[in-house]
Amino acid sequence: MARELLKGNVALAEAAIRAGVEAYFGYPITPQTELLEHMSKRMPELGRAFLQAESEVAAINMVYGAACTGARVMTSSSSPGISLMQEGLSYIAGSEVPVVVVDVMRGGPGLGNIQPSQADYFQVTRSAGHGNYHPIVLGPASVQEAIDLVTLAFDLADKYRHIVSVVADGLIGQMMEPAELPPMQPVRQERPDWALTGAKGRPPNTIASLVLQAEPLENFNKHLQAKMQRIKENEQRQLEMWTEDARLIVVGYGTAGRVAQSAVKRARDEGMKVGMFRPITLWPFPEKRLSPLADQANAFLVVEMNAGQMVDDVRLVVEGRAPVEFYGRMGGVVPVPEEIYDVIRDLYDKLPASGG
Amino acid sequence: MTTAVMTEKLVYKRPQALLDVETHYCPGCTHGIAHRLIAEVLDELGIRERTIGVAPVGCAVFAYEYFNVDGTEAAHGRAPAMATGIKRVLPDRIVFTYQGDGDLAAIGTAEIVHVAVRGENITTIFINNAIYGMTGGQMAPTTLPGQVTTSSPGGRSVSLAGYPVRMSELLANTPGAAYIVRRSLHNVKEINRAKKAIKLAFRAQMEGLGFSMVELLSVCPTGWKMTPPEAMQWLEEHMIPHYPLGDYKVSDEVRALAKRR
Numbered sequence: 001m002a003r004e005l006l007k008g009n010v011a012l013a014e015a016a017i018r019a020g021v022e023a024y025f026g027y028p029i030t031p032q033t034e035l036l037e038h039m040s041k042r043m044p045e046l047g048r049a050f051l052q053a054e055s056e057v058a059a060i061n062m063v064y065g066a067a068c069t070g071a072r073v074m075t076s077s078s079s080p081g082i083s084l085m086q087e088g089l090s091y092i093a094g095s096e097v098p099v100v101v102v103d104v105m106r107g108g109p110g111l112g113n114i115q116p117s118q119a120d121y122f123q124v125t126r127s128a129g130h131g132n133y134h135p136i137v138l139g140p141a142s143v144q145e146a147i148d149l150v151t152l153a154f155d156l157a158d159k160y161r162h163i164v165s166v167v168a169d170g171l172i173g174q175m176m177e178p179a180e181l182p183p184m185q186p187v188r189q190e191r192p193d194w195a196l197t198g199a200k201g202r203p204p205n206t207i208a209s210l211v212l213q214a215e216p217l218e219n220f221n222k223h224l225q226a227k228m229q230r231i232k233e234n235e236q237r238q239l240e241m242w243t244e245d246a247r248l249i250v251v252g253y254g255t256a257g258r259v260a261q262s263a264v265k266r267a268r269d270e271g272m273k274v275g276m277f278r279p280i281t282l283w284p285f286p287e288k289r290l291s292p293l294a295d296q297a298n299a300f301l302v303v304e305m306n307a308g309q310m311v312d313d314v315r316l317v318v319e320g321r322a323p324v325e326f327y328g329r330m331g332g333v334v335p336v337p338e339e340i341y342d343v344i345r346d347l348y349d350k351l352p353a354s355g356g
Numbered sequence: 357m358t359t360a361v362m363t364e365k366l367v368y369k370r371p372q373a374l375l376d377v378e379t380h381y382c383p384g385c386t387h388g389i390a391h392r393l394i395a396e397v398l399d400e401l402g403i404r405e406r407t408i409g410v411a412p413v414g415c416a417v418f419a420y421e422y423f424n425v426d427g428t429e430a431a432h433g434r435a436p437a438m439a440t441g442i443k444r445v446l447p448d449r450i451v452f453t454y455q456g457d458g459d460l461a462a463i464g465t466a467e468i469v470h471v472a473v474r475g476e477n478i479t480t481i482f483i484n485n486a487i488y489g490m491t492g493g494q495m496a497p498t499t500l501p502g503q504v505t506t507s508s509p510g511g512r513s514v515s516l517a518g519y520p521v522r523m524s525e526l527l528a529n530t531p532g533a534a535y536i537v538r539r540s541l542h543n544v545k546e547i548n549r550a551k552k553a554i555k556l557a558f559r560a561q562m563e564g565l566g567f568s569m570v571e572l573l574s575v576c577p578t579g580w581k582m583t584p585p586e587a588m589q590w591l592e593e594h595m596i597p598h599y600p601l602g603d604y605k606v607s608d609e610v611r612a613l614a615k616r617r
């Protein structure tokens with residue numbers, strides 16, 4: 001397949017189609033609407049299910065129903081719509097059906113605006129609904145990565161029977177970049193044995209998140225926790241640059257990570273020992289690689305397009321071994337490399353003399 | 357005596373579509389009757405093995421454990437959306453929702469209106485008992501004016517809480533709805549009529565004719581704080597005048613279908 005110029009939202013949609021998504025349900029919201037529009041054209045063309053729901057509440061419950069049949073299904077939205085989906089996501093987590101959700105984040109709170117933002121970090125990584133669970137959360141920083149991570153999202157959702165969220169900010173959704181799409185995977189023909197397909201020649205299958213008695217529900221929670229432990233062990237992903245000898249490590253994901261990377265590069269070019277750590281899985285947070293770096297670096301700088309959310313995760317991993325500073329822009333403001341460079345420069349100058 | 361046994365004819369047995377389990381419904385509750393009617397219809401139409409049921413939040417929350425069909429349990433009010441998701445992926449399966457009045461006519465109003473608007477080819481069995489049974493007898497959107505509930509202790513005041521909603525009448529106005537009728541479960545004659553309606557609703561779905569819903573006036577002796585016979589009488593005397601039984605929407609195709617067989 002050749003590289004072509006693709007808009008992020010279209011790439012996210014087409015990547016899902018190539019991954020064999022069988023049904024898509026969504027509701028228009030900027031800045032992800034082109035994703036839904038692409039689906040509205042392509043899915044019927046391919047004989048697959050597309051439906052514009054009456055709300056995000058309905059959309060996520062349509063996704064839940066379709067996922068119960070063992071099909072690959074997906075929805076997409078942006079921050080306010082994701083807020084509306086919380087209850088449905090919790091039922092999905094409690095039923096252990098695989099679902100992929102794309103969140104093209106915008107500025108909040110409330111209706112906020114339609115500019116790029118990362119203010120959904122808490123909402124998507126902490127639980128995405130009531131109860132004890134985390135979805136798997138993937139954060140792309142380019143159109144190509146958006147494509148690759150959507151492909152991965154479907155595989156992980158199936159593998160763990162779990163929700164996988166791909167969180168892109170509005171910039172990733174809206175920008176055009178050269179990228180390569182994977183070849184088309186056919187829609188899966190066979191259904192998993194737990195799926196609802198009609199109890200033909202077998203006892204009925206049931207899918208529900210209801211467990212009335214306390215102890216059985218505690219046991220189910222233990223099962224979920226064990227599954228998430230496996231995910232933590234096996235699925236942490238990150239991108240590292242210049243960390244091996246870094247005294248200051250900049251941590252950022254998605255667009256913030258990408259902008260920060262330019263600033264880090266400039267600092268490196270000028271001889272500063274600065275490294276870049278870009279989480280790709282936001283949950284599980286890539287602590288296995290970040291933790292040893294806390295013994296090596298003198299300081300961390302977390303850059304986000306919010307008031308400081310992922311910084312909590314970094315502090316949990318660093319555990320006080322080094323200072324963790326934060327720089328963020330909010331409300332849809334995208335930082336530029338120069339301002340991050342200035343923060344890096346400032347911090348770097350204050351580091352204790354090297355060799356100590 | 358022995359000869360009498362020899363000539364015994366079995367006229368009543370558990371439908372195959374109902375599992376041999378105890379339900380948790382209160383004595384005298386009509387949820388059980390509604391379950392049985394659905395199960396008999398699934399058996400008679402020979403569709404048990406390709407049916408998928410969606411249970412609500414409400415007293416019927418465990419319905420998926422009572423029917424001998426594949427089943428799931430939706431969030432409060434969202435059964436029609438879930439059923440849509442299932443049906444769009446598996447259009448040749450028979451998909452039904454089973455919902456109470458709080459589920460369907462309050463929290464899930466948008467979802468039920470939009471399955472009807474889309475003419476979604478599913479069947480809904482709507483249990484209207486004029487109260488929130490499961491949470492202990494609060495006012496429902498269908499609670500009658502003046503009716504005492506735990507959250508309308510002085511009787512439903514229409515100036516405060518508005519008027520009870522008539523869902524069959526409302527949904528009948530959507531072109532996508534193929535078959536919308538109201539029946540009652542308060543006596544044998546009405547139960548038989550209810551079963552016929554449920555059967556036609558499922559047949560309409562089998563023929564792909566659009567959305568079908570059977571509203572069943574039901575009793576909740578526990579929530580109403582009545583004995584079962586009192587409850588049946590109250591339904592007849594108070595609910596039916598407010599919720600007239602009848603056919604609210606029968607599309608031409610469904611009418612033709614009803615004439616066949």
Ligand SMILES: Cc1ncc(C[n+]2csc(CCOP(=O)(O)OP(=O)(O)O)c2C)c(N)n1
Pocket residue numbers: 413414415416432455456457458459460483485487488489490491496576
């Ligand atoms: C989102 C949400 N809100 C509220 C509830 C609590 N709740 C459970 S059942 C119910 C009322 C159900 O009443 P109805 O639909 O009339 O069914 P019935 O119990 O009478 O059969 C409510 C409010 C819930 N489970 N979820």
Ligand code: SF4
Pocket residue numbers: 380381382384385386387415485489490575576577578579
């Ligand atoms: S509370 Fe009412 S609706 Fe619920 S099972 Fe008891 S009688 Fe039936």
